[in-house]
């Protein structure tokens with residue numbers, strides 16, 4: 001049998017290799033994997049970590065994903081919607097603080113009013129953030145769920161920055177049975193194949209395409225996670241964001257429990273590091289959920305091959321109402337606290353925060369020549 005040291009040196013991996021890496025629990029083997037993933041990231045995508053300032057502008061959601069704390073049927077959470085001025089001000093804060101790019105996230109809505117509102121906000125953010133420092137304006141990542149191709153095109157145009165245009169849409173798990181179990185709301189409002197189609201549409205509409213999964217979902221196996229990595233490859237993704245599954249009080253899965261925290265952290269880091277080894281030239285975000293599990297969890301993500309971090313710059317007054325899972329961090333911090341704290345902690349990982357840059361993935365640059 002191959003040793004872990006031999007496996008991590010490879011550039012091609014069998015399913016068996018991948019499952020071996022995902023299954024690591026021994027601290028010495030874990031460190032071999034970590035170092036290999038960190039080095040592969042340095043070698044392939046460099047020493048930078050890129051910021052995406054995250055603005056969670058509304059928790060109103062029309063869907064009922066069972067794992068999620070802001071699902072439609074959770075009536076315990078007060079619903080909010082930031083107005084245009086507040087969102088634009090948060091974006092300007094990001095630009096002034098040298099973030100090259102932001103991410104707009106909200107619950108999922110497809111009504112014309114919402115679509116027009118986002119279009120208007122995007123246009124204004126672009127107009128107000130073009131500067132000598134950011135000649136193309138802020139980079140924009142949208143995380144607004146499944147929409148039609150026409151809507152993706154409309155938002156792409158409104159954002160005004162075709163080289164800094166991205167969309168995040170996780171497929172959550174590539175296991176169709178598990179996917180249905182997570183989304184078994186009336187009418188099958190979400191379907192895995194539709195999700196894949198949406199990712200293909202986003203690519204056609206000109207976006208850098210990001211997706212990802214949750215790790216440690218009740219019932220998920222290491223073979224499922226291996227298949228998730230194969231799916232990342234098949235979809236030819238530019239970016240990946242994935243984090244541990246954490247139960248949510250407002251969700252509908254409390255009875256199914258969650259993995260023990262230490263084991264969940266280990267598995268999440270194994271998944272991140274293995275993905276970096278298998279697909280070296282993509283951007284991988286250190287999910288905030290890592291930090292919910294452990295202080296400095298995101299820094300551990302960076303040490304295992306992540307190169308993107310999404311500081312929460314949502315105005316504090318509404319943050320407590322955007323809790324997708326329990327123990328979500330930074331509920332009380334102002335953006336500026338997060339900023340200083342992050343700068344210092346990222347430095348400790350040996351990486352540098354790259355300011356005033358779009359930070360597009362190398363994979364996307366190679367596939368488009370842009």
Ligand code: 5AD
Nearest residue numbers: 067068170244245246247248324325
């Ligand atoms: N635990 C971890 N991640 C979650 N998400 C939603 N609910 C949870 C949870 N309970 C993630 C999903 C979604 C993203 C916006 O947040 O993967 O795609």
